[in-house]
Amino acid sequence: MPVNFSGRLLGLLMLGTASLSASFSPALADTAAKPAVAASGQEVGISPWGPEDEIGRLNLITPASRAAILSRIEGSKVYDLATDYYLGMPSWQDAGDPHYQFWMTHTPRGTEIDDPMGVGKDMNTTRSYTGTAFSMYSHTGTHIDALNHFGIHGKIWNGFKADEHLGDRGWNRTGIEKFPPLIARGVMIDVAAAKGVDMLPDQYRITPQDLKDALAKQKTTLQEGDIVLIRTGRMKLFNDPKAYMAAPPGMGLDAARYLVEEGGAMIVGADNLSFETFPSEVADDYVPLHTYLLAQQGAPIIELIALDELSKDKVYEFAFIGGPLKIRGGDAAPLRPVAIPVR
Known part of the structure; x- marks a missing residue:
């Protein structure tokens, strides 16, 4: 879900300006948030898995893919990737959604x-x-977005229409309860560490080259069906909600395209509240990465995932195991994921 637009960020969205941390390399300024310049696609994606498909790229989870990653578990340590829930915690509120x-x-x-x-x-x-x-709002704390969270002209992934499939009890198609248990190869791309900083600066927009550079430094490659998690370092501010939500860094649209279309990612996620950053780089879409990933590619998004312990131990490849609460018709749900290193 997009970040809190209050105060500083609202002004930045209106003005289309960007700011960078003074301690961060000036050479990165060109990839910081920029005014909207492009047009978005105007049609939702139609599933290659058939007209009844409700889970999109989660179809890449198969018995063989599960067995392949589980057979490699090393077992000496398990990393908890979930945040705590606490009163006053960072959460999306400006659209009127409830606090925790x-x-x-x-x-x-x-x-x-x-x-x-x-x-x-x-x-x-x-x-x-x-x-x-x-x-709480369903997009609070570590959570995963269902494919009905964003759409285009009243349609969501695979052409399901709100006029036909959305009732008083949520969507009867693509609800979060349709997600299978998430067992897959996980990869963390530690962009902050690759750039030699604890945390990317406010509004920094991650590029495909940033991802490629980090992967090369980590000596990690992507595979089809991966759960790919991006570390910006923002989780260091989780206990300071105002700072955490104010103009965070995030992914650019080209970077998201790279992960799905070239890297084969099944699910993408990050340690920020919105996955993307603002102001939008697309003229007619204030959340272009959510539109692209959920509505057009059928790729769920994980947000507020805790990656600092993985970064500390330089764990870049692991078995990802987790699952959302099975909320019928829900557009998101809390997630309690774990990462187990593999041989």
Whole structure:
């Protein structure tokens, strides 16, 4: 989901300007955010897997592909790639979506007083009942976008129409519950480390050459069906929500095309809130990478994925194992992915 447009970023979107960290190499300024210059495609993608396909490039997960990566697991360490959820955490809010909320429904002392189960004070004192509840926008924390999240002219991936397939209980096509368990080869492309910085500067737009340079430095190659995760270093600011959401770096459209069309990526993701950066480089599309990946290529997007531990240990290839909550008709869901290094 796109980043928070409030304050500084809203002004940048309106003016089409860009800023770079003073500590970052001036030579990278040419690939920072630039005003919109191009036109987007105006048709959704039609699936090569047939008219009933609802999962797009996730069809690249096969018994053989799962067995191939699982057979290589080294097993000495497992990396948790998910963020924590906490009150005030970074989240998309400017379109009116709810903040993450967390509250107590039952406490040990409260149940002694209220006796909600009718079991008596002595039982409540002994059993010390705690209960909680939470609510949030579906694109909060580490999550994955379903193919219905963005479309073109009321259509989504494979030509499914909102007029026919979207009801009061969500989409009856391409909902997040249709996703299979995600077991695939994972590759991290550590763009920040390849450039010798802890974090890419505000609004830096990653190019295909940036990806190629990082892959070469890592001695890593892409394969069809990979889950490809881009590290910008932004996760260092996760506990400072205002800073994390203000004008983050992200992927350029050509870089996304390179990952899917040349690299064969099945799923793409990054450690920022939006995957792409702003202002948009496409004149008639404020979220061109979401449109291209979800609506035209059938490639899901993972956002807010924690990659710093992988970077620290220089783990670039791994078995990616995870899965979203099965929310019927949902356009996204929380994800708890792990990375297990491979031989």
